[in-house]
Amino acid sequence: MVGVQDTTDLGKDLHRTYSKVMERSTKTHCPGCGALLEETDGPVHRYMEGSPACFMLFNQILACEYSDPALLPTHRLTVDTYAVQHSGEARTRQQIQSVGLHLARLGLQLERPTPPNETNDIMLGLGKHKLTLEYIEPPKHFEMTVADVADFAGRSQHSDKVRAWALSAWEDWSDHHEYILSWAARWF
Numbered sequence: 001m002v003g004v005q006d007t008t009d010l011g012k013d014l015h016r017t018y019s020k021v022m023e024r025s026t027k028t029h030c031p032g033c034g035a036l037l038e039e040t041d042g043p044v045h046r047y048m049e050g051s052p053a054c055f056m057l058f059n060q061i062l063a064c065e066y067s068d069p070a071l072l073p074t075h076r077l078t079v080d081t082y083a084v085q086h087s088g089e090a091r092t093r094q095q096i097q098s099v100g101l102h103l104a105r106l107g108l109q110l111e112r113p114t115p116p117n118e119t120n121d122i123m124l125g126l127g128k129h130k131l132t133l134e135y136i137e138p139p140k141h142f143e144m145t146v147a148d149v150a151d152f153a154g155r156s157q158h159s160d161k162v163r164a165w166a167l168s169a170w171e172d173w174s175d176h177h178e179y180i181l182s183w184a185a186r187w188f
């Protein structure tokens with residue numbers, strides 16, 4: 001039987017161990033997607049708001065996609081999903097247009113898939129109307145982030161993981177599905 005004294009000592013030991021672990025690790029939440037990642041120095045995207053650590057994982061995934069033609073259809077989903085999770089406050093004209101276009105692309109790919117060359121035409125067509133996009137408030141929380149995909153980059157599960165991440169992010173934006181799909185439908 002463990003006495004009161006022993007339990008207290010055990011608690012202290014655990015606390016000391018925990019404190020040491022915490023001293024070594026300085027994890028921070030990405031301001032865009034919320035992923036909790038080890039802090040790193042490094043570049044960030046020009047207008048998408050994310051931590052350097054998160055942007056680094058995104059670039060690792062992209063590098064795998066650039067080097068494998070079979071991942072080309074997945075590449076589009078990766079870019080759009082990352083973009084809709086890093087829109088910042090989506091207040092500037094550039095952010096409003098970015099998040100709107102990427103969300104429309106994401107929704108069309110997931111809800112109304114078309115052959116790749118048709119999809120390209122639709123995407124280019126949408127870009128011509130980006131000035132008509134209105135502000136939409138980003139979700140407060142994302143269920144899945146780039147951190148859930150990065151470990152699978154370049155492996156056999158790459159496409160499946162990106163697709164699950166894309167579906168999850170699209171679902172997180174569900175308040176605006178109707179707006180963005182009807183906006184897109186006006187132009188084709």
Ligand SMILES: [Zn+2]
Nearest residue numbers: 030033050054
């Ligand atoms: Zn992020």
